[in-house]
Amino acid sequence: MNSALQDFTKGLNKNIKKVKEELHDTPELYVRQIQLDANGDNIGALLYIDGIVNTELIRESIIEPLHSIRIKDKETFMNTLACYHIRSENVEVITSISSSIEGILSGKTLVLIDGFESGILVDTAQWQQRSVEQSVRQRNIYGPLISFSEQLKVNLNLLHSMIQSPTFMVEKKKLGRVAKTDIAIVYLTDRVDQIALKEVHNRIDSLHVDYVLESRVVELAIEGTQKTFFPLSFITELPDAVASALYEGRIAILVNGTPTASIVPNVFVQYFQQPSDYYVKQIKLSVRLMTIISFLVTILFPGFYLAFAKFHDNLVSKEIHKKFFEQTITILPLWAEVFFLLLLLQLLGIGSYKISREMMLVVSLISTITIGTTAVDAKLVHPISLIVAGIAYLTSTMLTVGTLQGSLQPIRYIFIFIGNFFGFTGMAIGLLILVIHMSRLRSVGVPYLAPIIPFNFKEFKDVFYRGDLRKLINSPHKYPHDKKEKS
Known part of the structure; x- marks a missing residue:
């Protein structure tokens, strides 16, 4: 000007x-x-x-x-x-x-x-906005049904209603040189990790853009320059998930115009903690362990299947191998079958969000005929390949919390390649490399695999099982930090 x-x-x-x-x-x-x-x-x-x-x-x-x-x-x-x-x-x-x-x-x-x-x-503002509704992407089976809206004021109102505490702090900033966008940094002053909070401020203040149309711009700044498939900020549409994170000493960032909140520090075990876990009396190990097993199955099972069929078929009897592998002739090689089926299922999942509701029935019918009956009868794919791809896709639906599900797809394809060419040994090495890679990741300075790596037994009350809720509520969380952050 x-x-x-x-x-x-x-x-x-x-x-x-x-x-x-x-x-x-x-x-x-x-x-x-x-x-x-x-x-x-x-x-x-x-x-x-x-x-x-x-x-x-x-x-x-x-x-x-x-x-x-x-x-x-x-x-x-x-x-x-x-x-x-x-x-x-x-x-x-x-x-x-x-x-x-x-x-x-x-x-x-x-x-x-x-x-x-x-x-x-x-x-005197009067913005057009939709009413507070139930989330269609992140559903709570039990507990609150409301989700965030596109208006920052409405979202802060929802959090205020859940956390009626004088320590509830909201810091507002404006981002953008051409057009200003309001963002809010939310935390509890008596519980927040001060090192992580300082890092959040530094990264947001270093963000210089013409405009902010999507919260992903802010998320990229907070996540830093680390190269990984894994999300380093936890994305949610549920106010109760944000409230729980604030009580655990985390920080939430909300952007006006986006119906989600970004939570940091983000640790990997968060993706196994379903919001409904804390509203019902259940077997404490069941859902949590099922989710962890689903993670391993969805990334490893297709590669395991290829490695078994190509290198380790001697582990089953000759009759089973002959019936299921030798006597069945398909057009595509085995690795191409699995890749083709997973790609089709991925396209179906993406398309279900983009097409109109009126077309859902037609697309479901065509998909069933194409992927199921026609593909098998036409000898394009092996029946077992169809089962393997279906199991890998279904287990990924257990990981809908946050944005982890989309990050698993490239990892699954990598293990398909490793299993097809290097067998079980290659997959074991690949899994070890994956763990090492995850252990080197940091979310605003906090190790991604905490409290597993570095090991902290006191924080295991809510990792592989849901501990007693009274103990969880009264136990303050402490996050490890490197002496010098590697961003």
């Missing part, structure tokens, strides 16, 4: 002209001239963007008070007007054009009075 246009002048028309120029004379900018007293000696103007403000609120909180006011002391008039006459909870006296532009674009109304080198911003 031109430095000559930074501050208001005493001329009302000049100030209006400057604001119009900075908004490129947009027809959406409304300028409402207003007379302050019956004699018409003093005039003012209201400037706002049509469609994003509540006009009834403008009339009641600004126009009616201005009609009955008189200017007595020019030195204190603007402050007196803002503090005692304008009926709004959010009022701010400003002197710069840049501040007025940001306010108008965020749904505020600018009040200008002739003869004064300042203006007043009044919050």
Whole structure:
């Protein structure tokens, strides 16, 4: 912005002209001239963007008070007007054009009075938004059914209702050079990991972008420059999951316009902790162990199948091997069958989110015929290959918490390659390399595999099994940090 246009002048028309120029004379900018007293000696103007403000609120909180006011002391008039006459909870006296532009674009109304080198911003925003609804991507079988919306104020309201504590802290920032986007950093002051909080601030402050349209921009900055398939920030749509994370000393980052929250530090064991685990009385080992086993099956089972069929078929009797492998002739090689089936299932999963609900039945029917009956009858794929691919895909559905599910697909394909060419030995080495890689990852300085690597027995109350809830609630969490973070 031109430095000559930074501050208001005493001329009302000049100030209006400057604001119009900075908004490129947009027809959406409304300028409402207003007379302050019956004699018409003093005039003012209201400037706002049509469609994003509540006009009834403008009339009641600004126009009616201005009609009955008189200017007595020019030195204190603007402050007196803002503090005692304008009926709004959010009022701010400003002197710069840049501040007025940001306010108008965020749904505020600018009040200008002739003869004064300042203006007043009044919050009159009325954004269109959907009501708080149940999440369709991350469902809670038990517990709260509500999820975040696209409005930052609504999301913070949901968290305030769940955490009614004076230690609940919300820090707001604006990101973007061309367009400003509000973000909120949320944590509990008495429980938060201070080292992680400092790192979050440093990484967000170092983010310089023209605009922030998606929360993924902020997530990339928080995750750092580490190369990995695994997500280093935990993404959720559920307010109760965020509230639980805050009680554990973590930090949540919310971006206006995105119905999700990013939680850090993110540790790998979080993806096995389903929100419903904490609302029901159950066998403490069952669901948690099933989820861990599902993780291993979904990434290793297809590769294990190929390694077994190619290198280790002597582990079964000759009759079984002859019946299931030698006597069945298919067009594609075995590795291509598995790859082709997994790819088809992946396409079906992605397509189910993109097509209309009316088309779901048709697509499901065609997929069943194509992948099942036709593929087997046409000798394109082996029946066992179809079963293996189906099991690998079904077990991945147990890992819908966060964004881990999408990260497992490339890892699964890597183990398919290893199993097909190097057998069980290669897969064991590949799994060891994967564990080493995960142990080197850091989420804002916290080891990704904590508390397993580095080992901390005191933190195992909620890893492989859900411990007693009373002990979990009363046990503060401590996160290990490297002496020098490797980002």
